[in-house]
Amino acid sequence: MDHKLFKKDVHWGEWLIQKALLLAGISSILIIALIFIFLFREAVRFFHTGTPMDLIGKWVYDDWEERNVFTMMWQSISEVPKYSLIPLICGSFLVAFPATLISAVLGIGCAVYLSEIAPYKVRETLKPALELLAGIPSVVIGFVMLAFIATFVQDLFHTKFRLNAFVGSLGVSLAVLPIMITISEDAMRAVPKELRDASYALGASKWQTIFGTVLPAAVSGISAAVILGFGRALGETMIVLMATGNAALVTGNIFSSVRTMTANIAAELGSVAQGSEHYYALFLVGAVLFTFTFVLNLFSEIVLSKMRQKLRM
Amino acid sequence: MSHAIPLRISQLIKPRTRLEEIFLDILVRIFALIPIGALSFIMFKIIQKGAGVITWEFLTQPPLDGMTHGGIFPCIFGTFAITLLMILMALPLGVAAAIYLVEFAGPGLFFRITRAAVNNLAGVPSIVFGLFGVGFFILFVGRNLDKVLQTGLLFGQPCMLWAAATLAVLVLPVIIVSTEEALNAVPQSQRAASLALGATKWQTIWRVVLPQARGGILTGAILSISRGAGETAPILFTGCAYFLPRLPVTKLFGVIPMINPFDQFMELSYHIFIMATQSLDAVKTLPIQYGTTLVLIAMTFLLNLAAISFRVHFRKKMGTVSV
Numbered sequence: 001m002d003h004k005l006f007k008k009d010v011h012w013g014e015w016l017i018q019k020a021l022l023l024a025g026i027s028s029i030l031i032i033a034l035i036f037i038f039l040f041r042e043a044v045r046f047f048h049t050g051t052p053m054d055l056i057g058k059w060v061y062d063d064w065e066e067r068n069v070f071t072m073m074w075q076s077i078s079e080v081p082k083y084s085l086i087p088l089i090c091g092s093f094l095v096a097f098p099a100t101l102i103s104a105v106l107g108i109g110c111a112v113y114l115s116e117i118a119p120y121k122v123r124e125t126l127k128p129a130l131e132l133l134a135g136i137p138s139v140v141i142g143f144v145m146l147a148f149i150a151t152f153v154q155d156l157f158h159t160k161f162r163l164n165a166f167v168g169s170l171g172v173s174l175a176v177l178p179i180m181i182t183i184s185e186d187a188m189r190a191v192p193k194e195l196r197d198a199s200y201a202l203g204a205s206k207w208q209t210i211f212g213t214v215l216p217a218a219v220s221g222i223s224a225a226v227i228l229g230f231g232r233a234l235g236e237t238m239i240v241l242m243a244t245g246n247a248a249l250v251t252g253n254i255f256s257s258v259r260t261m262t263a264n265i266a267a268e269l270g271s272v273a274q275g276s277e278h279y280y281a282l283f284l285v286g287a288v289l290f291t292f293t294f295v296l297n298l299f300s301e302i303v304l305s306k307m308r309q310k311l312r313m
Numbered sequence: 314m315s316h317a318i319p320l321r322i323s324q325l326i327k328p329r330t331r332l333e334e335i336f337l338d339i340l341v342r343i344f345a346l347i348p349i350g351a352l353s354f355i356m357f358k359i360i361q362k363g364a365g366v367i368t369w370e371f372l373t374q375p376p377l378d379g380m381t382h383g384g385i386f387p388c389i390f391g392t393f394a395i396t397l398l399m400i401l402m403a404l405p406l407g408v409a410a411a412i413y414l415v416e417f418a419g420p421g422l423f424f425r426i427t428r429a430a431v432n433n434l435a436g437v438p439s440i441v442f443g444l445f446g447v448g449f450f451i452l453f454v455g456r457n458l459d460k461v462l463q464t465g466l467l468f469g470q471p472c473m474l475w476a477a478a479t480l481a482v483l484v485l486p487v488i489i490v491s492t493e494e495a496l497n498a499v500p501q502s503q504r505a506a507s508l509a510l511g512a513t514k515w516q517t518i519w520r521v522v523l524p525q526a527r528g529g530i531l532t533g534a535i536l537s538i539s540r541g542a543g544e545t546a547p548i549l550f551t552g553c554a555y556f557l558p559r560l561p562v563t564k565l566f567g568v569i570p571m572i573n574p575f576d577q578f579m580e581l582s583y584h585i586f587i588m589a590t591q592s593l594d595a596v597k598t599l600p601i602q603y604g605t606t607l608v609l610i611a612m613t614f615l616l617n618l619a620a621i622s623f624r625v626h627f628r629k630k631m632g633t634v635s636v
Contacts, residue, residue: 014515018417024406025413028430028489031482035437038448109344117341126345128621133352135536135617137543138439139582140610143589143602144355174351181348207334228436235438237546238582242590262440262546269447269550286444290437297436301429 042283091258096233099172107180115188134178142242163245187221231296363607391578398477407488435486446479474574476552484537495529528627539616
């Protein structure tokens with residue numbers, strides 16, 4: 001009888017533990033949902049005072065030209081506050097595109113070396129070194145860019161601004177590189193050895209095998225890595241805040257000073273009155289940024305899981 | 314006959330000369346050297362410029378003379394305090410989540426959605442976590458707690474508690490993923506043996522699985538401490554201070570000294586950012602910037618190194634040798 005009682009107690013306890021664990025298990029889903037809700041809750045309040053058109057530009061009277069001019073500016077502290085997202089999105093992409101390009105070229109090359117060429121010993125040394133690089137805080141990379149690289153780049157290219165989108169994207173590419181290498185290397189190593197052997201057996205050389213067999217087979221994983229890297233580059237905050245100069249300009253010049261969405265939030269949220277139009281505008285920028293990265297992350301997640309399924313077959 | 318097939322294949326794939334192969338070989342080797350070079354450059358420059366600044370006074374004194382002299386002790390203390398609070402919140406939650414995912418959830422839809430959520434959470438920009446900390450923790454949870462508990466403005470303001478909570482959310486994926494990996498490494502046969510001996514599922518997890526997964530969980534914890542110590546954007550608005558004349562400590566019941574989670578705090582990474590970009594005389598404070606960066610990078614570097622060597626050690630023990 002005692003035994004039965006004991007067993008029942010255990011079952012009750014087990015049930016409770018399992019439910020508690022379930023709660024923890026859904027925590028990440030819950031947090032993603034909460035981020036969605038609380039970003040957009042504040043963001044939509046911008047439209048109590050502003051219009052969707054404000055996010056593109058505003059007709060503002062220009063004293064010089066003595067007529068109304070359509071301006072696309074982010075100018076939160078002025079007589080007529082302007083909250084155009086165009087310069088910020090432009091800035092974000094002007095940093096993230098080159099950064100992704102640089103880290104994709106370097107990263108895929110690196111991954112090819114690690115997966116196809118490097119001897120075991122070299123691989124086992126390089127991988128931890130990559131992790132150490134990934135572990136460097138972004139504020140440190142930003143500081144190094146600001147203190148050492150910016151002047152070097154300016155002397156090299158004779159740019160007008162010491163801090164510009166190019167310096168920022170160099171820093172960001174360094175931050176994105178480790179994840180880019182890791183994921184594309186995983187994708188290449190997941191390519192079955194039989195495929196390589198078949199290629200070699202047909203007389204293909206090492207590089208013919210890499211270009212003709214390994215890279216095509218791993219293409220979905222590599223593209224997932226690039227998409228993910230692009231998402232990370234868009235979301236990088238401290239490096240761009242410290243190294244891009246933070247002037248909100250609509251420009252296509254990579255050597256111009258730019259202000260990204262992330263840097264804009266980081267620079268202004270500290271000094272804004274809670275509940276003001278400016279405050280909601282910053283949350284709106286955050287919501288737009290989050291939407292961008294969420295879609296990119298989801299997309300690469302789908303590509304990766306498709307690849308895993310295919311390889312399991 | 315035996316030559317026919319190779320010829321046809323090499324006609325399909327663009328034939329490359331031996332020279333091109335050598336060129337590509339060298340090119341990827343150079344590519345592989347770039348991350349190492351960058352890592353070495355950063356470490357070398359920071360050590361070169363910062364080593365002279367590190368003195369006993371620098372590590373134990375608060376900033377003096379309008380932050381142009383003195384040390385960074387409050388920042389070191391703040392970094393320790395906030396990462397401690399963070400790991401206290403994130404570790405139980407993350408480990409519990411991973412246990413559920415590995416031991417209870419089958420490979421169904423729930424598992425896939427959670428998997429996607431964890432991966433997505435890892436890719437949320439750090440500044441968005443900062444906004445989330447302000448919008449959710451401070452303004453929603455904090456303000457409402459104040460209303461319910463009648464505590465005035467205790468919870469509803471930026472403080473270490475909410476900064477740590479924001480960081481905890483940020484490092485949660487790191488802990489979940491590494492714990493999952495550690496749990497998966499425990500052989501299924503051991504679970505079966507334990508269950509066959511009459512142990513319940515939870516007894517099996519608690520007595521058989523978790524002890525063996527300890528190493529992997531520890532690795533994840535160290536990695537997330539290092540990550541949390543280096544993050545700046547999430548704490549910009551959730552509790553970090555430019556300068557505080559006091560340490561964020563209080564006395565529990567008037568006697569036992571403890572970290573005050575309701576106070577603001579100074580922090581190493583924020584200190585670097587603010588000194589490098591917003592101090593009144595950025596040139597004059599350069600030595601402090603180098604010194605602070607050296608302390609932070611030494612800390613994260615050692616933590617990461619510890620995590621990596623732990624993992625190598627435990628994986629060897631579990632029988633999988635690859636890094």
